[in-house]
Amino acid sequence: EVQLVESGGGLVQPGGSLRLSCAASGLTFSTSVMSWVRQAPGKGLEWVSGIDSDSLTYYADSVKGRFTISRDNAKNTVYLQMNSLKPEDTAVYYCAVDCIVVPGTSCDYWGQGTQVTVSS
Numbered sequence: 001e002v003q004l005v006e007s008g009g010g011l012v013q014p015g016g017s018l019r020l021s022c023a024a025s026g027l028t029f030s031t032s033v034m035s036w037v038r039q040a041p042g043k044g045l046e047w048v049s050g051i052d053s054d055s056l057t058y059y060a061d062s063v064k065g066r067f068t069i070s071r072d073n074a075k076n077t078v079y080l081q082m083n084s085l086k087p088e089d090t091a092v093y094y095c096a097v098d099c100i101v102v103p104g105t106s107c108d109y110w111g112q113g114t115q116v117t118v119s120s
Contacts, residue, residue, distance in 0.1 A: 002026040002109045004095045009114030012085055016118070020080040022095030022111060034071060034078040035099040035107065038091035038116075047101040048093070049080060063089075085118045092116075 008020040020036070035050040049069040050058045057069050068081040078095060093114050096107035 002097070004097065004109060004111030006093065006095050006111045006114040009093060009116045011117045011119065013120055014086060014118055016085050017081070017083045018085065018116060020082065020093055020095075020114060020116075022078045022080075024076045024078070024095075024097070027097065027109070029071075029076040030073040032097050033099070034069075035096045035101070036069065036078075036080045037094045037096050037099065037105055037107065037110075038089075039094070039113075040088070040091040043091075045105045046091070047099065047105045050099065050101070051078065082116070085116075087118050090116060090118050 003025045005023045008018060012018055031053050033052045036048040037045055038048050039045050048060050048063055049067055051069045051071050066084045071078045093116055095111040097109040099107035
C-alpha cells in the first residue's frame with residue numbers, strides 16, 4: 001500500500017520560510033516522479049513543483065525562484081523548501097506521485113496534505 005505523509009506546515013508571516021517533508025512508503029521511491037500540489041481556499045488544484053528520477057526539477061511560474069524541491073532517496077523523502085512566502089501561497093499542500101499536469105493535474109497517489117497559512 002502506497003502511503004505519503006506530509007509534515008512541516010504551519011502559520012508563517014509574509015516573507016518567512018517553511019520546509020515541507022513527504023515521507024513515502026510502499027513504492028519504489030528512487031524511480032518515482034514526485035510532485036507538490038496545492039489547493040487554496042475556494043480554488044482548484046494547482047501543481048507547484050516536481051522532481052523526476054534524475055533529480056531534474058520543475059516549478060510553476062508562481063513559485064519559481066522562491067521554492068526549491070529536492071529528494072533524499074536513502075530516506076524515501078521529498079522536500080519543498082519555501083522561502084519569501086506570500087499570502088497567496090496559503091493552501092493545503094499535497095505530496096503526490098506520477099502526476100500529469102497539462103492540461104490538468106492528475107496523479108496516481110496522494111498524501112493527506114498539510115496546511116500552510118501565510119498571514120500577518
